[in-house]
Amino acid sequence: xxxxxxxxxxxxxxxxxxxxxxxxxxxxxxxxxxxxxxxxxxxxxxxxxxxxxxxxxxxxxxxxxxxxxxxxxxxxxxxxxxxxxxxxxxxxxxxxxxxxxxxxxxxxxxxxxxxxxxxxxxxxxxxxxxxxxxxx
Numbered sequence: 001x002x003x004x005x006x007x008x009x010x011x012x013x014x015x016x017x018x019x020x021x022x023x024x025x026x027x028x029x030x031x032x033x034x035x036x037x038x039x040x041x042x043x044x045x046x047x048x049x050x051x052x053x054x055x056x057x058x059x060x061x062x063x064x065x066x067x068x069x070x071x072x073x074x075x076x077x078x079x080x081x082x083x084x085x086x087x088x089x090x091x092x093x094x095x096x097x098x099x100x101x102x103x104x105x106x107x108x109x110x111x112x113x114x115x116x117x118x119x120x121x122x123x124x125x126x127x128x129x130x131x132x133x134x135x136x
Contacts, residue, residue: 035105036120039129042092045117051090056104057123061096065133067126070094075104082111090115098122 037045045051046069053070055062062072073081075095085091091113093101101118108116119125127133 035102035109035117036098037092037117038120039125039131042117042119045090045092045115049090049115051092051115052086053092053094053119054085054104055094055123056101057095063136065127065135066123067094068132068134075100078104078107082108085113087113088115090117092117092119094119094126095122097124 042053046053053067055066055070055072056075056078057066057072058074059072062070062074066072073085085108091108093104093108093116095101095104095118098119098121101122105116105118121128123133
């Protein structure tokens with residue numbers, strides 16, 4: 001006990017605890033704060049939790065290739081389609097590279113959607129995973 005109460009050792013202990021907390025923080029908050037999920041988790045959300053893929057790319061990009069089960073709702077028309085989306089099921093937002101879907105996620109969360117996720121890497125991650133696309 002004297003070892004822990006020594007002033008020098010107390011500072012070392014506090015620094016070690018603070019350092020550990022700072023190292024753990026990004027991994028603990030990654031999924032919650034950004035809402036980004038990996039490909040396998042996105043598929044699980046849709047298949048097991050009856051979620052929905054929402055492709056927020058422009059309609060012309062959607063026609064060139066998209067996830068077969070995805071619903072096309074371009075980002076600029078998202079607000080007008082809010083009533084057609086389920087609030088009680090997971091929504092996985094898909095864009096081209098995983099960058100623009102955060103804007104859509106913020107819009108949906110503002111409107112009371114709790115289970116909103118962005119596919120990390122977007123449609124690029126889907127194709128790199130060797131998964132099929134439908135073309136219109």
